[in-house]
Amino acid sequence: MKQFLKRLRQDKVGLIGSIGVLLVIIVGFLAPVIAPYSPEQMFTEHTMEGPSGQFIFGTDEFGRDIFSRIVYGTQVSLKVGLIAVGVGATGGLIFGLLAGYFQGKTDQVIMRIMDVFFAFPDILLALTIVAVLGPSVTNTMIAIGIVFTPVFTRVVRGTVISVKENEYITNAVAIGVSPVKIISKHITPNIMAPFIVQITLGLSGAILTEAALSFLGLGVQPPDPSWGVMLNSSRAYMEFAPWTILFPAGAIVFTIFCFNLLGDSLRDILDPKLK
Amino acid sequence: MSTKQAMLKVSDLKKHFPQKSGILQRTKNVVRAVDGISFEINEEETFSLVGESGCGKSTTGRSILRLHEPTSGEILYNGTDIMNYSKREFRNLRRDLQMIFQDPYSSLNPRMTVRNLLLEPLLTHNICSKKEAEQRIIDIAEKVGLSKEQINRHPHEFSGGQRQRISIARALILNPKVVILDEAVSALDVSIQAQILNLLIELQQELKLTYLFISHDLNVVRHVSDRVGVMYLGQMMETAKTDELYSDPLHPYTKSLLSAIPSNHPSEKKERIILQGDVPDPSNPPSGCPFRLRCPKAHERCAIEKPVYQEVKENHWVACHLYDQSNLDITNESDYNFGEATKVLK
Numbered sequence: 085m086k087q088f089l090k091r092l093r094q095d096k097v098g099l100i101g102s103i104g105v106l107l108v109i110i111v112g113f114l115a116p117v118i119a120p121y122s123p124e125q126m127f128t129e130h131t132m133e134g135p136s137g138q139f140i141f142g143t144d145e146f147g148r149d150i151f152s153r154i155v156y157g158t159q160v161s162l163k164v165g166l167i168a169v170g171v172g173a174t175g176g177l178i179f180g181l182l183a184g185y186f187q188g189k190t191d192q193v194i195m196r197i198m199d200v201f202f203a204f205p206d207i208l209l210a211l212t213i214v215a216v217l218g219p220s221v222t223n224t225m226i227a228i229g230i231v232f233t234p235v236f237t238r239v240v241r242g243t244v245i246s247v248k249e250n251e252y253i254t255n256a257v258a259i260g261v262s263p264v265k266i267i268s269k270h271i272t273p274n275i276m277a278p279f280i281v282q283i284t285l286g287l288s289g290a291i292l293t294e295a296a297l298s299f300l301g302l303g304v305q306p307p308d309p310s311w312g313v314m315l316n317s318s319r320a321y322m323e324f325a326p327w328t329i330l331f332p333a334g335a336i337v338f339t340i341f342c343f344n345l346l347g348d349s350l351r352d353i354l355d356p357k358l359k
Numbered sequence: 360m361s362t363k364q365a366m367l368k369v370s371d372l373k374k375h376f377p378q379k380s381g382i383l384q385r386t387k388n389v390v391r392a393v394d395g396i397s398f399e400i401n402e403e404e405t406f407s408l409v410g411e412s413g414c415g416k417s418t419t420g421r422s423i424l425r426l427h428e429p430t431s432g433e434i435l436y437n438g439t440d441i442m443n444y445s446k447r448e449f450r451n452l453r454r455d456l457q458m459i460f461q462d463p464y465s466s467l468n469p470r471m472t473v474r475n476l477l478l479e480p481l482l483t484h485n486i487c488s489k490k491e492a493e494q495r496i497i498d499i500a501e502k503v504g505l506s507k508e509q510i511n512r513h514p515h516e517f518s519g520g521q522r523q524r525i526s527i528a529r530a531l532i533l534n535p536k537v538v539i540l541d542e543a544v545s546a547l548d549v550s551i552q553a554q555i556l557n558l559l560i561e562l563q564q565e566l567k568l569t570y571l572f573i574s575h576d577l578n579v580v581r582h583v584s585d586r587v588g589v590m591y592l593g594q595m596m597e598t599a600k601t602d603e604l605y606s607d608p609l610h611p612y613t614k615s616l617l618s619a620i621p622s623n624h625p626s627e628k629k630e631r632i633i634l635q636g637d638v639p640d641p642s643n644p645p646s647g648c649p650f651r652l653r654c655p656k657a658h659e660r661c662a663i664e665k666p667v668y669q670e671v672k673e674n675h676w677v678a679c680h681l682y683d684q685s686n687l688d689i690t691n692e693s694d695y696n697f698g699e700a701t702k703v704l705k
Contacts, residue, residue, distance in 0.1 A: 250465050251460050251461075251462055251465040251466040252465065252466050252467055252468040252469075254426055254460070254466075255458075255460055255466045255467070255526075255529075256468075256479070257426060258424055258426060258453065258457065258458040259453065259457075259479065259480045259483060259529070259530075259533075260450045260451070260453035260454065260480070260483050260484060261479065261483050262450065262483070265483070269468075269471075269479075270468050273470045274468070274469070274470060
C-alpha cells in the first residue's frame with residue numbers, strides 16, 4: 085500500500101488525475117457549503133445573465149444560479165456513477181468468477197449472454213432499459229449497471245483464467261480446499277488489480293452515460309440538477325447565452341478526464357509485469 | 360511383489376487428453392499422456408518415477424491425486440479403491456495424500472502469510488482449534504527449519520529453498536501418509552537441493568512417510584529412492600530396486616538413460632549410448648513397443664507386438680521382448696542380428 089502511494093506520487097499524470105478526482109468528490113460532499121444558492125432557487129429578475137460577481141457562472145432561463153446547479157449536479161453524477169458501477173462490478177465479479185473458474189458449459193452460457201449485451205451500443209442498450217423501466221434516477225442507475233456488467237465480466241473472467249493457471253491454485257486443490265474457498269481466498273484477492281482499474285474507468289463511463297441519458301430526457305428529470313439536464317435545457321440558448329452550456333459541459337469534461345487519467349495511471353501502477 | 364500390503368497400488372492407470380477442435384468440439388486426436396502404468400509403493404518406502412520430460416511422470420502423480428481426472432485404471436490406497444470416490448469423499452482423503460510442487464515461486468499464494476498458508480490445511484480439514492493450530496504451525500515450521508519470526512512474512516520475502524520449506528510444511532502439517540513430490544527439488548540450486556533432499560529424508564523417517572518421488576534427475580533419484588520406475592511415453596519400461604537398476608539395467612532405454620549421467624571424474628571414460636531421433640508424439644505412438652523407433656536393439660517383433668511388462672528377476676520388472684521369458688533364446692544378444700532388423704524397420 086505504501087509502495088502504491090509512492091508510485092502514484094511519482095506518476096505525474098496519475099497525481100493530476102487523483103487530485104482532480106478528489107476535488108470532484110469534495111465538491112460533491114460539501115455541495116451545500118460550497119454552493120451559494122439552492123439549485124432550484126429562481127431569481128426571476130436575473131434570467132439569462134452572464135457570469136458576474138453575484139452569479140459566477142451566470143444564470144439560466146429561469147434565473148437559477150448555474151454554479152450552484154453544477155455543484156449539486158456533482159452529487160447526482162457521483163451517486164449515479166458509484167451505484168451504477170457498483171451494480172455492474174458486483175454482477176461482473178459474480179459472473180466472471182463463475183465463468184472463469186468453472187469454464188466449460190457455465191462459461192459458454194454466461195459469455196454468450198454477455199456477448200448479446202455487447203452487441204448493442206452502450207447508449208442504445210441503456211436507452212432501451214430506461215424506456216422499459218421508466219425514466220428516473222434509480223432506473224438510470226440500474227440501466228447503466230446492466231450495461232456495464234459485460235465489461236466487468238470479461239475483465240474478471242480473463243484474469244481468473246490466468247490466475248487459475250498458477251500452481252498455488254492446484255496446491256490448494258491438493259490440500260483439499262473447497263471450490264468456494266478457493267474462489268474467495270485464492271482467486272478473488274489476486275484479480276483485484278485489473279478489477280480496480282476497470283472500476284475507475286467504469287466510473288467515468290457511467291457519469292458520461294448518465295449525462296447522455298439525462299440530456300435525452302430519460303435520466304434525471306428536471307428540475308433536479310444534473311449536468312445532462314442542464315445541457316439539454318440550455319441547448320436552445322447556446323448561441324446568445326453560451327455560459328449556460330459551457331460550464332456544465334466543462335464540468336463533465338473535467339470529471340471524465342480526471343477519472344480516465346487516474347484509471348490509466350492505476351493500470352500502469354498495478355500491472356504486475358512492471359513490478 | 361511383496362507379501363506386505365502396498366500403501367499405494369496403481370494398476371493400469373490411463374490418462375488421455377482428448378484434443379478437441381472446431382465449433383462442434385469434435386475430438387480430433389487423443390494424447391496418451393499416461394497409457395496403462397502399474398506400480399506399488401510400500402509403506403515408508405520411496406518410489407521414484409524417472410523419465411524424460413513429457414513422458415507422463417507428473418501426469419501420473421497428478422492423476423493419483425485426481426488433480427487430473429484419470430481416464431481409467433485402479434488406484435488402491437491402503438487396500439481400498441479410491442478411484443470411485445466422489446469429489447467430497449476424495450477431499451476428505453486428501454488429508455492423507457499430499458503433494459509438493461516443483462516451482463516454489465508459483466505454488467504459494469503471494470497474498471497469504473506463512474501463518475495463513477499453514478493454517479489453511481488445518482482449517483480445511485477441521486483438525487484442531489485455533490489455539491492448538493498456532494502450536495502446530497510453530498512445531499512444523501521448526502521441523503522444516505523456519506523460525507517463529509518468519510511465520511508472519513509473505514512468500515516473496517523468502518528464497519527459493521526457504522519457500523520450498525514452506526511448501527513442505529504446508530503439505531506435512533496434515534500428517535499425511537503418502538506424499539507425492541513432483542520435481543520437488545528440480546527448481547533449486549544444487550547446494551539447496553541437497554539441503555532439501557536431506558530434510559525430506561529426515562522427515563520421512565521421523566513422520567513415517569511414504570514418498571512417490573517424481574524427477575528427471577537420475578543422481579537425485581539414486582540418492583533418495585528405494586525403488587525406481589522408468590517411464591517412457593506414458594508407459595512403464597522397467598522397475599527395480601535402486602541399486603539393482605543402476606548397476607544392472609535391463610531395458611535398452613534405461614541403459615541409455617543411465618549412460619547419460621556425467622561421470623564423477625573427467626578422466627573416467629564412459630560408454631555413451633546416444634539415442635537417435637526424438638520422443639514420438641504421444642497422440643500418435645508407434646505400434647508395438649513405444650521405444651522401438653529409437654531402440655538400438657529393436658527387431659521385427661517390437662513393431663508387431665507390444666512387450667508385456669513382467670517380472671524377469673525378483674522384484675525386477677521389464678517391458679521388453681529381449682527379456683521375454685517365453686523367448687529366452689534370443690536374449691543372448693550376439694545370436695541376433697539387430698543391425699539388420701533395425702534397418703528393416705526403418
